[in-house]
């Protein structure tokens with residue numbers, strides 16, 4: 001086992017392919033440790049991660065001046081958008097924006113999306129059904145959330161692929177910006193274009209509203225308070241980015257985990273009523289979003305370490321989800337695990353705003369895949385050569401080629417599912 005020097009080891013392809021031994025080592029040897037390269041504390045135990053998510057400050061966007069001082073001045077415009085996003089706010093500002101946003105994202109809106117999600121999944125699967133193979137990422141896990149996101153926001157469906165590109169750029173910046181300074185200018189231009197697009201969308205919605213989150217953000221009012229145009233644009237962007245990369249990763253990581261656990265895949269085929277509990281276990285076992293950051297709100301002791309006010313702290317939810325003091329046999333993938341309060345959607349005030357939608361998309365996807373197809377296996381690629389995106393925070397595959405047969409295509413009932 002390598003000696004830990006920094007969480008940036010996750011950028012090593014070998015560690016990226018399986019970061020869990022590193023997390024276990026960290027939690028066992030130094031559960032609150034100083035990372036000299038990230039200039040941040042790294043926290044890996046379940047109860048410490050909950051404390052950080054619950055008590056520490058989310059207001060962590062570096063000022064444009066700070067970015068300029070570390071040679072990342074190109075990211076200044078992004079920082080100006082981020083400070084208005086709920087994800088990077090503390091109370092009372094956070095509670096105000098979140099309340100107005102929740103007012104816009106009603107159960108009725110989510111219910112409207114529900115039927116649509118099922119139709120989109122069926123259409124995507126119709127396209128590949130005859131071929132007997134698909135790339136789970138390109139053919140399903142990417143187009144489903146980007147189509148649903150466009151519908152959710154109320155922007156033209158034709159714009160969905162462009163939203164996807166912007167969203168990927170923004171996510172790259174969030175997960176990687178310190179290590180890719182040469183990409184900063186291009187990502188800065190991408191965020192400028194995305195911001196201009198949403199300002200235009202807001203203006204045209206004021207004249208001719210289309211049903212969706214942007215129109216609802218504009219209408220949302222509590223006690224005479226409304227979101228400003230800047231706030232509508234900033235929170236549309238965080239909702240769009242939050243809803244795409246993560247959901248793609250949940251479907252991709254979930255499918256790979258099933259392929260790696262053929263007995264569980266068989267069990268799920270036979271008992272689709274277990275899909276909701278299987279999806280929770282996928283979230284715990286291979287979290288789409290592995291970590292998040294906070295700042296210490298004051299001088300504080302955590303895990304026996306003195307953390308100074310405003311020092312950065314990285315809460316590694318993916319490590320907490322495998323903490324043996326919280327989850328018995330944490331490295332076992334068990335689709336019937338009970339008491340599965342994983343941290344993959346966060347905890348406390350910033351608990352994922354779109355968790356219900358993400359769950360709905362994953363349930364519909366696995367339900368349709370397992371109803372229509374069987375005998376899933378990796379297609380022409382060995383497990384060891386699958387490529388993961390180089391992102392410290394968002395964990396997802398570049399591609400996942402899978403072959404399958406249609407249910408009933410062969411009369412071989414009861415054989416174990418093949419995995420290469």
Ligand code: HEM
Pocket residue numbers: 053086087088098238239240242243244246247250287288289292293343344345346347349350351352353354355357358
């Ligand atoms: C599997 C899919 C998803 C995962 C794993 C995920 C994960 C998370 C996590 C961990 C947080 C908390 C971050 C923190 O505390 O720093 C969060 C917040 C958030 N998520 Fe998600 N998310 C997913 C899907 C979605 C979807 C579909 C949407 C949009 C509809 C969305 C929108 C947001 C927003 C706006 C926040 C900020 C909430 C706040 O600060 O109050 N997410 N998400």
